[in-house]
Amino acid sequence: MGLGSCIWRGCTIWLLVIVFQLLTGCNNSVEADNLARARQTLNSVYEHYDAGYENLFNETYPYQENNRVTYLADVDTLKGKRVAYLWPTSGLFSSVNAMLHATGDSEYEAMLKEVILPGLENYFDETRMPACYQSYIVQAGKSDRFYDDNIWLALDFLDAYTLTGNEAFLQKSILLWEFILSGWDEKAGGGIYWCEQRKLSKNTCSNAPAAVLGLKLYEVTKESSYFSWGMKLYNWTQSYLQDPSDFLYFDNISIGGELDKRKFTYNTGQMLQAAALIYKITEDDIYLKEAEKIAESAAYYFTHDFTTPQGKSIRLFRSSDNWFNVIMFRGYTELYRLNNNPLYINIFRDNLDYLWKDVRDSNGLFSRGWIGKGNNENKWLLDQAAMVEFFATMSQL
Numbered sequence: 001m002g003l004g005s006c007i008w009r010g011c012t013i014w015l016l017v018i019v020f021q022l023l024t025g026c027n028n029s030v031e032a033d034n035l036a037r038a039r040q041t042l043n044s045v046y047e048h049y050d051a052g053y054e055n056l057f058n059e060t061y062p063y064q065e066n067n068r069v070t071y072l073a074d075v076d077t078l079k080g081k082r083v084a085y086l087w088p089t090s091g092l093f094s095s096v097n098a099m100l101h102a103t104g105d106s107e108y109e110a111m112l113k114e115v116i117l118p119g120l121e122n123y124f125d126e127t128r129m130p131a132c133y134q135s136y137i138v139q140a141g142k143s144d145r146f147y148d149d150n151i152w153l154a155l156d157f158l159d160a161y162t163l164t165g166n167e168a169f170l171q172k173s174i175l176l177w178e179f180i181l182s183g184w185d186e187k188a189g190g191g192i193y194w195c196e197q198r199k200l201s202k203n204t205c206s207n208a209p210a211a212v213l214g215l216k217l218y219e220v221t222k223e224s225s226y227f228s229w230g231m232k233l234y235n236w237t238q239s240y241l242q243d244p245s246d247f248l249y250f251d252n253i254s255i256g257g258e259l260d261k262r263k264f265t266y267n268t269g270q271m272l273q274a275a276a277l278i279y280k281i282t283e284d285d286i287y288l289k290e291a292e293k294i295a296e297s298a299a300y301y302f303t304h305d306f307t308t309p310q311g312k313s314i315r316l317f318r319s320s321d322n323w324f325n326v327i328m329f330r331g332y333t334e335l336y337r338l339n340n341n342p343l344y345i346n347i348f349r350d351n352l353d354y355l356w357k358d359v360r361d362s363n364g365l366f367s368r369g370w371i372g373k374g375n376n377e378n379k380w381l382l383d384q385a386a387m388v389e390f391f392a393t394m395s396q397l
Contacts, residue, residue: 031396073194242271247293279291303316
């Protein structure tokens with residue numbers, strides 16, 4: 001089944017869902033609404049970002065031939081026709097996993113096997129060991145290899161394994177774990193670097209999700225080494241990068257010991273998820289209390305009072321980075337499944353309702369800025385993939 005077939009069948013499924021809602025009178029169901037939103041957004045992604053070959057996607061829509069990305073360790077020097085870098089491409093893996101989890105529909109398992117994973121293999125580098133995914137397609141030569149990129153993918157492969165039972169997905173997650181651990185050394189007290197080729201800092205984004213990965217691998221395999229590493233990574237990040245004044249997390253510490261005190265939603269959200277996972281595994285209340293402290297502080301640090309165009313008062317996220325915020329949402333979702341407290345989930349729910357109504361363009365694509373629609377003309381692939389995951393996950397809560 002090709003990409004075009006996936007798009008057509010995905011649209012058909014979405015239309016059937018809408019008809020079902022109308023016939024059964026459940027079109028006002030919040031869960032059904034969010035699932036329909038997720039389907040529609042994923043269909044828009046396939047329609048507007050397909051690069052036309054090798055199951056690859058474009059970085060932005062509209063396509064920008066001379067687009068330069070700014071999230072690399074060094075200057076982006078690629079010229080001419082290009083496809084998306086690994087990071088936004090990996091976001092599609094997460095989004096299709098989220099759809100499979102929400103629906104159990106074999107269509108999404110087929111998308112994983114026939115579109116998403118073949119496309120990702122264009123980034124897989126076996127010329128440098130340990131093998132892992134590099135930041136750009138291997139056909140263009142060697143590019144930087146980021147530890148955090150590979151952590152997100154290892155988490156995706158592990159999720160795909162739990163959803164499908166396909167042993168190959170588990171083995172790929174374990175293979176990437178080997179690369180991730182190769183980024184640990186004792187400089188700056190320990191921790192994993194951000195980029196293999198630029199070993200200048202130890203970042204929360206490459207340690208907090210690595211802790212989550214270790215803990216989740218332990219849950220699946222029951223091998224104690226994964227739990228030990230998960231705890232080691234969690235404790236190091238808490239010791240070196242947590243702000244004790246508010247329980248939130250700084251961005252990174254340099255090899256020379258200088259703190260970058262910027263705070264991003266996804267960094268704190270991953271430590272929230274790690275604490276919740278440790279509690280789930282150990283039943284030690286200290287970790288549940290830690291998770292709840294982080295959740296309370298972050299919910300108000302990262303949001304502000306806002307009135308929607310419809311006159312509803314909500315707490316809107318200050319950080320309007322769709323993917324950072326959905327990674328934080330993973331932490332709140334993990335906590336909610338432990339304590340069933342809907343307070344923070346409802347903050348996210350309000351944000352998603354507002355975004356759907358007021359921050360989409362005529363193509364069904366989302367702006368990065370959350371204050372109003374249409375404030376960035378070129379829509380980033382990762383921002384759209386994040387919204388699919390958001391709506392699909394919310395449909396289950």
